[in-house]
Amino acid sequence: xxxxxxxxxxxxxxxxxxxxxxxxxxxxxxxxxxxxxxxxxxxxxxxxxxxxxxxxxxxxxxxxxxxxxxxxxxxxxxxxxxxxxxxxxxxxxxxxxxxxxxxxxxxxxxxxxxxxxxxxxxxxxxxxxxxxxxxxxxxxxxxxxxxxxxxxxxxxxxxxxxxxxxxxxxxxxxxxxxxxxxxxxxxxxxxxxxxxxxxxxxxxxxxxxxxxxxxxxxxxxxxxxxxxxxxxxxxxxxxxxxxxxxxxxxxxxxxxx
Amino acid sequence: xxxxxxxxxxxxxxxxxxxxxxxxxxxxxxxxxxxxxxxxxxxxxxxxxxxxxxxxxxxxxxxxxxxxxxxxxxxxxxxxxxxxxxxxxxxxxxxxxxxxxxxxxxxxxxxxxxxxxxxxxxxxxxxxxxxxxxxxxxxxxxxxxxxxxxxxxxxxxxxxxxxxxxxxxxxxxxxxxxxxxxxxxxxxxxxxxxxxxxxxxxxxxxxxxxxxxxxxxxxxxxxxxxxxxxxxxxxxxxxxxxxxxxxxxxxxxxxxxxxxxxxxxxxxxxxxxxxxxxxxxxxxxxxxxxxxxxxxxxxxxxxx
Numbered sequence: 001x002x003x004x005x006x007x008x009x010x011x012x013x014x015x016x017x018x019x020x021x022x023x024x025x026x027x028x029x030x031x032x033x034x035x036x037x038x039x040x041x042x043x044x045x046x047x048x049x050x051x052x053x054x055x056x057x058x059x060x061x062x063x064x065x066x067x068x069x070x071x072x073x074x075x076x077x078x079x080x081x082x083x084x085x086x087x088x089x090x091x092x093x094x095x096x097x098x099x100x101x102x103x104x105x106x107x108x109x110x111x112x113x114x115x116x117x118x119x120x121x122x123x124x125x126x127x128x129x130x131x132x133x134x135x136x137x138x139x140x141x142x143x144x145x146x147x148x149x150x151x152x153x154x155x156x157x158x159x160x161x162x163x164x165x166x167x168x169x170x171x172x173x174x175x176x177x178x179x180x181x182x183x184x185x186x187x188x189x190x191x192x193x194x195x196x197x198x199x200x201x202x203x204x205x206x207x208x209x210x211x212x213x214x215x216x217x218x219x220x221x222x223x224x225x226x227x228x229x230x231x232x233x234x235x236x237x238x239x240x241x242x243x244x245x246x247x248x249x250x251x252x253x254x255x256x257x
Numbered sequence: 258x259x260x261x262x263x264x265x266x267x268x269x270x271x272x273x274x275x276x277x278x279x280x281x282x283x284x285x286x287x288x289x290x291x292x293x294x295x296x297x298x299x300x301x302x303x304x305x306x307x308x309x310x311x312x313x314x315x316x317x318x319x320x321x322x323x324x325x326x327x328x329x330x331x332x333x334x335x336x337x338x339x340x341x342x343x344x345x346x347x348x349x350x351x352x353x354x355x356x357x358x359x360x361x362x363x364x365x366x367x368x369x370x371x372x373x374x375x376x377x378x379x380x381x382x383x384x385x386x387x388x389x390x391x392x393x394x395x396x397x398x399x400x401x402x403x404x405x406x407x408x409x410x411x412x413x414x415x416x417x418x419x420x421x422x423x424x425x426x427x428x429x430x431x432x433x434x435x436x437x438x439x440x441x442x443x444x445x446x447x448x449x450x451x452x453x454x455x456x457x458x459x460x461x462x463x464x465x466x467x468x469x470x471x472x473x474x475x476x477x478x479x480x481x482x483x484x485x486x487x488x489x490x491x492x493x494x495x496x497x498x499x500x501x502x503x504x505x506x507x508x509x510x511x512x513x514x515x516x517x518x519x520x521x522x523x524x525x526x527x528x529x530x531x532x533x534x535x536x537x538x539x540x541x542x543x544x545x546x547x548x549x550x551x552x553x554x555x556x557x558x559x560x561x
Contacts, residue, residue, distance in 0.1 A: 019355035023348050030343040089341075097338035104303055104333035105356040105399065106325065 016107055020115040028119045033085025038127050041078035042134055044070070044195075049139035059198075064227070069198045071135040071143070072222035076157060076193045076215050078127035082120050083161035084182045084189075087168035090116060091178035094169075099256050109256055117162070124158050149225035156239035157218035161189075163243050164214065166250035189215040211235075214242045272297050272308070272458045279451075284425065284435040286449030286466075288442070288540075290548050294458040295438045296336055299405050302436065303333045315403060329358065332401030334392045336408045336438075342381035346372055349380070350394050357399030370394050370424065386417030393424060397433075404428060407438045422448055442540040446470070452540075456548045470540045472547070476515045477538075479508040480530035482523065494522040506532075
């Protein structure tokens, strides 16, 4: 027999992970969070496209239409629902002893966590596609994407929100606590993303707070790069710092049991 | 399979000094009152916890140092462990099968556990008995050499308990070594080849269920002597601890093969016994006696 290019153990490991991914994917579709994370941005997009059609032209003294301004906001809101819905499931899996149960098998529960992250990442990318496609093709926003910085902005936005989600997983003692914390955080970050007060339209200290907030910075980086500008480096650095700090806290305080 | 499973681990923790060895293919029971340290002990065996001192070897491997090896061939059913509510029976079993190098046929396994009709049901829709059976399925799907089952039948109705017992007997027939943690004496008596009775983190007894039951001295023989016999004669018989009389009946309590020694001894002095009724002490009596006897153990043992 000829030697196979892939060791049997390696094939087995991949097999295990794909089975885990399959099961976690099915479970995610049965839970509301992932689906909300794609559905809500699309619904908001429709709302703001309608508002935009009654108020054509640029908003205030910006160079953006209503729809333009809200494309990055609804995208970030999608990330918030997905990334901060994650704690609910993971904390429950820990609370009911499922992670512990998995830890008695040859598969470490970190693989389960990884599978869950991959599934949620896929949801987040679907949100990106839905919002871009909806905004650009259906509602006719004149996106002019700076691909390099847009991709970077998406990576950092997802990084910041998912790592914050993992902080909640680490600190929440129960699913109820995770839901409460997640809800408050989603609401706060939704406000700071500018859903009610686009940063381009507010001034004073609130603008500064939004500018340096995780969701505000994410929205601003996405807005700039979606319209062929390079986001200010302070915005990008803000996102990197948040991601690093959140990831550190999450890893430092993470518990499997 | 589990050769020389030994561990002593000191301190005021749940298990202070426990040693035993389990032979391949036997059903080994760990009994004891709540908080005796049973669960802590088996969690050390499965590698979920690390003992403070002492050593454990499962088929030559250390559950702590070689946990990856242990997890390949030890199936664990945890007390109070649940599955994600929307996970379906078939999915759960197939998922666990994918974790092991040489799993069982999942359809056959579910059928043998009477779960084949529930394949597409979510975990949250299952009854208590079905959840337990699924839990056993997950512990067995990897074809383990050793299965650790913790409080398996707690909360089950009598019929489900009996079904579960048959399952465990079936596991022994397949050559699986079973470590069964329970606080039900009837379960231990019926299933286990040998038992360790743990209390306050110490092994109080380690033997077959029959031998442990006999240790409690709960044996009793009641009879009608053909001629009056005085107490002194009766107390002189080997194994007799106590004598009671009621009308014509004499009842003696004691240990060992009481009926035979009473009848033989009485025959020697020309007395015959009629209407003999013998009752062997059961595990319940032994349990109560052995766990109440000695209060010197650490009363602050944490619940296990």
